[in-house]
Amino acid sequence: MSEKKYTEEELTTAIRGAIGDRATWFYLLLKAVKEEGIDPDKIAKKAITAYGKIKSKNFKDVNGANDFATQLVGGVTKCAFGAEIAAVGDKKSELKFSHCALVEAWKQLGCSKDEIVELCRMANYGDFGIASSFDGIELDFPKMLSKGDECCHVIITKK
Secondary structure: OOOOOOOHHHHHHHHHHHHHHHHHHHHHHHHHHHHOOOOHHHHHHHHHHHHHHHHHOOOOOOOOHHHHHHHHOOOOHHHHOOEEEEEOOOOEEEEEEOOOHHHHHHHHOOOOHHHHHHHHHHHOHHHHHHHHOOOOEEEEEEEOHHHOOOOEEEEEEEO
16 A cells, blocks of 8 residues: 655645644633633633743754744744745844634634634744743734734744
8 A cells, every 4th residue: 555645735734724623622612711710811821831832842952033933934834824934033033924724713713803813812822932941032923814914923032
């Protein structure tokens, strides 16, 4: 029996589907938490930041913004999120993401614009969790797909 080969488009579709599934259960979990009278932001911050810290263990030799940026968009992230490095430097790097399967899933679930912005903010705890694992790495999101911008623009600085 021969192994099936997948095109980049097929792989991207599959990965985006898995990310969309993650967005669905993230939404449903936080909705249930809120219904139980628990602050969903408190739960998300603790859990998703911890997830980011776990993910940071896959990063190697992060000494500057450039190291962080290239590793953040490495692997399947590039195709899944339409990621590109807009600028790269040791002290400051910039990334742009043109697609977000999480945002698309939340739209399909019928979430309001405000809910999507809030869910995205909480999902970003993962990114901040990764960054917090590296001395002096800071993130800023001046543009976000969840807010209706044309991309997620991430500015990474090394202090």
